[in-house]
Amino acid sequence: MLNKIDHFAVGADTLAQGVSAMKDALGVEVPRGSKHDAMSTHNCVMQAGNESFFELIAIDPDAPDPGRVRWFTLDDPATQARLKERPQALCWVVNTSDLDAVIAASPVDLGEIVNFQRGDRSWRLTVPKDGHLPEGGLLPAFIEWSPGPHPSTGQQDLGVKLDAVRISTPDTSRLQGIFDALDISHLAEISEGPSALSFALRSPNGEVILD
Structure with a gap:
């Protein structure tokens, strides 16, 4: 399996709230992205280096009820x-590069694989049916894209780069074991402490931690 960080998401009550807060924190206005019809959410996105992207996500107030629980505990x-x-x-x-192998190797339930389509691009993503985040968000969701350029290549580069995904947990050995099984230990920093997820970024405003 070839595993790398695809994107990281900051949740907001509304996109307007999120854009304003990120402009204060990062010194940039995150451009409007797209809608997720299957989940009735929408986002703003920008490049974050190394073919990854930053996502600001919120419930779309103009979308109908999705008929299922939305992703990411929204x-x-x-x-x-x-x-x-x-x-x-x-x-x-x-x-x-192999979502089925990830599911097979995982010692914990990552959720069902849901298929999405936008234009000529498609992707498969792990989404728990009840909308929870595995290990409270400390574990990532996993995505497998259809062949083609990574979506970040079509997004704006506003000078924001991801330095690290930082995770704290009261049980580092357990979480490290899960990370090792999923072959993602190289993608995040794990430390001991209360359960928490944060993103360390470089931005026009300097070094910023989003938690």
Whole structure:
């Protein structure tokens, strides 16, 4: 398997709230991206270096009910309450060359594989049916793209680069074991502490930690 960071997501109560907060934090205005019809969410995106991208995601207020629980805990009242206070690091996504092998190797349930299509590009993504984030977001979702250039190549480069995905957990040995089984230990920094996810970025405003 070839695994690398695909993108990382900051959740927001609304995209307007998120864009404003990211402009203050990073010194850039994250451009509008697209809609996810299957989940009734929408996003803003920009390049983040090494064929990865930054995603600001929120529930689309103009979209119909998706008929299922939205991804990334966006329907969870606790998540919604946190995002009303401020945008927060929500999850990270790993690009894999063999999603079926990832599922087979995983010692924990990563969710079902859901197929998505936009234009002539398609992708497969792990999405738990109940919308939860595996290990509370400490584990990534996994994505496998159809052949073609990575989507980040068509996004704007505004000078924001991902330096590190940082994870803290009270049980580092357990989480490290899962990471080793999934072949993603090289993609994130794990330290001991309360469960938390953060993204270390370089930006026009300097070094920024989004948590």
